[in-house]
């Protein structure tokens with residue numbers, strides 16, 4: 392077994408640990424409603440069931456990376472974590488890399504699922520890389536406003552480039568290995584952009600649920616959230632949510648905010664005459680519904696709607712469900728000050744809000760606002776809420792103008808909805824609110840009816856819909872084409888011949 396830089400955290404760990412990442416993240420000491428909702432919306436794409444029997448091949452390793460990949464005079468380095476599985480690897484065979492996004496990596500993607508099955512078919516080497524500033528890949532001692540500047544997608548893509556180059560140089564027979572990369576959500580964005588910036592380092596890519604167009608005022612997100620609720624659970628539930636929220640807004644507008652405070656058990660600190668508090672509350676309510684839709688599996692949206700329909704009227708139906716989610720023993724602290732506080736702390740812990748919101752302020756926008764009337768969550772979470780947060784958390788240089796310019800620069804660099812990349816297979820779930828920022832043209836992307844966000848990584852299974860199965864088979868076919876394309880057939884064959892000759896000599 393290979394052991395390059397870093398240490399083996401290893402096999403013993405892999406043997407005893409059971410994979411529970413499918414569940415919601417465990418509560419932490421800092422746990423609050425904002426963090427819970429946020430974690431649900433930014434969790435690792437559901438890891439596939441493990442089918443590997445060779446746990447001894449699975450290692451947590453580290454590779455040295457530069458703190459700043461674009462500044463020659465910056466010499467500081469850090470250790471990036473990754474997981475590898477060489478159970479199928481034969482010299483010269485391809486790499487299959489699942490790329491990590493804004494979450495901690497776990498062994499699911501190197502021990503089961505469709506990418507794993509393809510690695511098995513092609514004798515591939517499996518890897519799962521962790522994104523800088525997330526999980527345990529921490530380049531700086533904390534994330535204060537000075538240190539967080541090295542967090543960004545271009546830095547992360549450069550890390551991945553160095554990772555691939557290093558593996559090709561150090562793994563026996565791998566110098567010409569083809570590379571298949573895959574990702575879900577933000578890491579699907581990453582694999583697409585990686586193909587654009589470093590086409591020579593990746594043969595092909597699978598991007599599941601990739602937002603590609605950076606946009607500050609992402610009004611479509613809550614539109615699709617509403618449409619998906621209507622599609623799966625019906626008009627009645629949609630209307631009840633819309634009317635319940637409208638009723639709350641009306642009470643606030645008519646100086647009867649105290650009644651809403653009582654119904655939702657909001658803490659006294661909540662100021663019903665303060666816009667930022669109102670916006671924070673309604674933003675959070677809409678995000679709770681978004682969490683249900685984005686992670687939907689059969690029955691999930693339906694059961695939330697059943698709960699909502701139990702209420703005697705619209706407002707008590709909606710509030711009854713929300714109270715189960717706010718879930719505090721005392722009062723529910725849903726103030727602007729509280730949400731900001733959960734991002735001001737610059738120490739690394741399980742809360743990733745400070746990192747991800749920084750990336751949105753500095754690169755992507757993607758604020759899921761109430762800017763459209765074609766959604767049921769009201770009118771009270773305008774884009775100003777989010778741009779204000781950027782300045783309050785990361786400093787005054789995050790003006791509106793700065794944020795819009797940064798987002799535009801992202802689109803100019805990567806091409807938005809026309810990334811102009813080759814060999815990238817795009818998939819989206821029809822119910823997924825993120826898909827509006829991705830490629831929707833069905834000659835360029837596969838849309839999977841009635842699936843949500845990142846739901847297609849499991850092995851081909853009887854539980855798959857026809858469309859899901861066809862999509863997985865299509866990707867498998869593409870991988871066969873990419874891998875057998877002429878140039879490298881020869882080098883793989885050469886490597887195999889060489890290693891055979893070496894064995895004969897020994």
Ligand SMILES: *[C@@H]1O[C@H](CO)[C@@H](O)[C@H](O)[C@H]1NC(C)=O
Nearest residue numbers: 459461462463464465466467
């Ligand atoms: C590059 O790194 C050096 C050394 O840390 C630093 O002094 C300089 O300001 C950096 N340049 C830029 C453009 O960030």
Ligand SMILES: *[C@@H]1O[C@H](CO)[C@@H](O)[C@H](O)[C@H]1NC(C)=O
Nearest residue numbers: 809830831832833834835836
């Ligand atoms: C969809 O993509 C195809 C192939 O790139 C293109 O010819 C067509 O015009 C696109 N359709 C729309 C509606 O954008």
